[in-house]
Amino acid sequence: MKKQLFSKMGKYVLSAIMFVFMIGQVVGFSANVKADDSVGLEINGYQINTSMEAFRTLYSVSDPSDKVEEVGLVYGLTKYVSESDMVVGSTNNTVYSHSATAEGKNNICYSEMESAQTYVMTMEFVKNVDFFKNQISVRPYAKLKDGTYAYGEIVSKSVYQIADVLYQNQLMGNAAKHDYLYNNILSFVDSSYVKKDFKGSSTIVKPGTAEETTVKATEATTAKPSTGDYTTDKSIAMPFGLVAASPSNGTISIVWGRGDIDLYNVYINGVLVSKEVSCASYDYQGYAQGTYTVAVATVVGSSESERVTATVTVGGSSEPVTAAPTQAPTVVPTQAPTVVPTQAPTQQETSSIDFTTDDSIAMPFGMVVSSPYDGAVNVVWGQGTVNCYNVYVDGERRRTGVKAQSITMPVYFEGTHTVAITTVVGTRESKRLEMTIAVKGIGEKETEPETCPxxxxxxxxxxxxxxxxxxxxxxxxxxxxxxxxxxxxxxxxxxxxxxxxxxxxxxxxxxxxxxxxxxxxxxxxxxxxxxxxxxxxxxxxxxxxxxxxxxxxxxxxxxxxxxxxxxxxxxxxxxxxxxxxxxxxxxxxxxxxxxxxxxxxxxxxxxxxxxxxxxxxxxxxxxxxxxxxxxxxxxGTRDGIFAKFLQNAPEAYKYCVNDKRIMAPCKAALNSGQAYANYFDGYINEFWAKYTNEDLVFSSEAGSFRGRVVGNQIQFRRDGDSTVYVVDKPSTQDVLEGKGAFARGNSVELAIEAQLCAAFNRGVATEPSNWYKPNKYYKNSINNYYAGFFHENSVVGLAYGFCYDDVNDQSTLxxxxxxxxxxxxxxx
The missing domain is CATH 2.60.40 (Immunoglobulin-like)
Structure with missing residues (x-):
């Protein structure tokens, strides 16, 4: 999810006390409501996360007949809503709906429903008495592929009630979190609330009667396995090099090698904990003491290979709750992400540090080396108790002090290469863990990024x-x-x-x-x-x-x-x-x-x-x-920039300039009702005509896609995913401001729209082979001249010229x- 997109979504504000900000799309139409007996929806419980200062709603969806295209939650202030208000597109201004994203999928299933998937939605606290005391109604929904909606039961609970159950039943995992509930919520609302010493564990609070029951997450891990309804296909190549370890109490760390198909399912004790993820080093937290079986399968569409397995013994868990994000979000509510790869930003070797070998430092483990494409090696390894490593290729240190991750690097000659990893402590490193691999072809040499004069x-x-x-x-x-x-x-x-x-x-x-x-x-x-x-x-x-x-x-x-x-x-x-x-x-x-x-x-x-x-x-x-x-x-100088902009600007863009500013084009003559309101329309029609007769194929962080125009929509399918993703035909204003057709739909559609919006602005929409080549941008006769101008006249060519200019890392971030x-x- 890109940052500009987040800031756009964050403008929607609940008028009462429910949210400060939110991430997630507010659906602004009336729902076509119907019941569907084959779709199951339920609220499973609540958690309080003291580090995020938020409460989290866990909910599950069962869709054995594959009828659902979108799921999420409807929120409302209990005292202001009726059951009929609690629907997507409600006219009640205290009701809002928020669709789930892939990041909101939970790695443990808390439901007994068939083929259920559990999700998590997080709401950050507003620190006043009204917020903690007032009940908030929550209702799960599913949008079906025929455009109708199915709904679960409404559950109403206040943060104070959730905190009271967790506190009285000693369920917060440690004394600091237990005391947080008393100091920040319970005594804050009720100054006479009696303090209790901590003696307990950790859990979620289940919806129910006033006499709440609870369920431990360690018990939930033995619930009905969630397999995702994948069929086993023995012709699909199994993963290789699986290694599982437990670097700390309650944690399972796994790593495996990257094959030709970089899409995998991960299971722990038969429970699907990561769905269709890339090869990397992964950590899963919240497991009780005991022995677990870890399995990984290669995924192709709705089928998966036979599973490769490994066992791991885990020490006592200090925090048996569902996986939490490694960094609290700055706007809310946001989906709590599933476990994500512990990856560090790409770093070219710049360090001149001389490391000495120390045999007492534990060597890395679980190293797997592969060649994902000609001219490149990929290495992945497991995270130990010291999560700091050096990476070598053919004796040259290519990464210094990085975390355990999956790294792809070019090689500089064809043949057999040696890849090595060392554990780093200060300026000392362990003995090298080495592997060799034969690689075809030669890669482009890694270079330092362009720097400012x-x-x-x-x-x-x-x-x-x-x-x-x-x-x-x-x-x-x-x-x-x-x-x-x-x-x-x-x-x-x-x-x-x-x-x-x-x-x-x-x-x-x-x-x-x-x-x-x-x-x-x-x-x-x-x-x-x-x-x-x-x-x-x-x-x-x-x-x-x-x-x-x-x-x-x-x-x-x-x-x-x-x-x-x-x-x-x-x-x-x-x-x-x-x-x-x-x-x-x-x-x-x-x-x-x-x-x-x-x-x-x-x-x-x-x-x-x-x-x-x-x-x-x-x-x-x-x-x-x-x-x-x-x-x-x-x-350049201010006067020089103004003069240069006017000197080369197409006629439509000259109207962007006034005596105070150079305005973005949609703030000037390219806006609706203005002289050049249809500026991009011909280019949009050219794109539409081309991809009516041929497929648009591209890959991005969200996956590999293939799209074809059907009427006023372009319909996409993602590799390994049977869902049809739809993008409407945009207008000139949609292109320039990333709105309308380029700001609606689920998270995958929004990701596609970001790529399309960027491609149109850069003048490469009909040339997907150039989407990620900055030297090809802004060459077409129709493009966002304003954005291109500021890239041309900026340090190292970076600018934030339109809302999705962070696509392909072209922004000033x-x-x-x-x-x-x-x-x-x-x-x-």
């Missing part, structure tokens, strides 16, 4: 130091005298750990927002004074902040108005360039979006809506084994786990 790179001040707990943000005035430091403003907004909207003051403190801060009148609007100049502070150490947005402006501050929802939640109204009377309409400003968690940084600058002035952003970080130093941004500093040059 030194003269464009924002410079760190020598008088500022790095910190171990926070990221330094440094802002440099590079306007060449156009604006003094007292005329350059910044404003940073985001959410603190308590999920309160805050602004950051010049000393790096997050100050919770309130309505009383709207104490400055600008025109007819009351605004908050939350901006600072570079003269007041040109650097700050930024604390952890979720969904952060930093406005940067010249000559005048950005005017923000805080507002309050009916449930007391504080939000804000920022600049609105569609409103000519907005107090920010004539101010030159840019913004950056990011999330910071300690030293973790994820963020980007954007050209999706407009360009006001050039800026260059640099993120710096390091680990013991590598350095990170990446720069993105605009090349900066992301690193141990960032030291964010340095921004503000230019003119």
């Amino acid at each position: 030194p003269e464009l790179k924002p410079q760190l001040r020598s008088d500022l130091s790095f910190r171990d707990d926070k990221i330094l943000m440094q802002l440099n005035n590079k306007t060449n005298g156009k604006y003094s430091n007292s005329q350059v403003y910044w404003c940073l907004l985001g959410y603190n750990a308590a999920h309160q909207l805050c602004y950051m003051d010049k000393n790096g403190n997050l100050i919770p927002a309130n309505m009383g801060m709207n104490n400055v009148k600008v025109g007819d609007r009351m605004v908050a004074d939350v901006c600072y100049t570079l003269e007041e502070a040109d650097h700050v150490y930024v604390p952890s902040i979720k969904s952060g947005r930093m406005y940067l402006s010249y000559e005048k501050p950005i005017y923000i108005t805080f507002n309050q929802a009916s449930d007391g939640t504080i939000g804000f109204a920022g600049p609105d360039l569609n409103n000519a009377s907005d107090p920010n309409a004539n101010t030159l400003f840019e913004f950056a979006e990011f999330t910071i968690d300690g030293k973790y940084y994820w963020g980007n600058t954007t050209r999706v809506d407009y360009f006001s002035f050039p800026m260059i952003t640099r993120l710096i970080g390091h680990t013991q084994y590598e350095t990170y130093d990446k720069v993105v941004g605009d090349i 900066l992301q690193y786990d141990n960032a030291d500093a964010l340095v921004i040059d503000l230019k003119w």
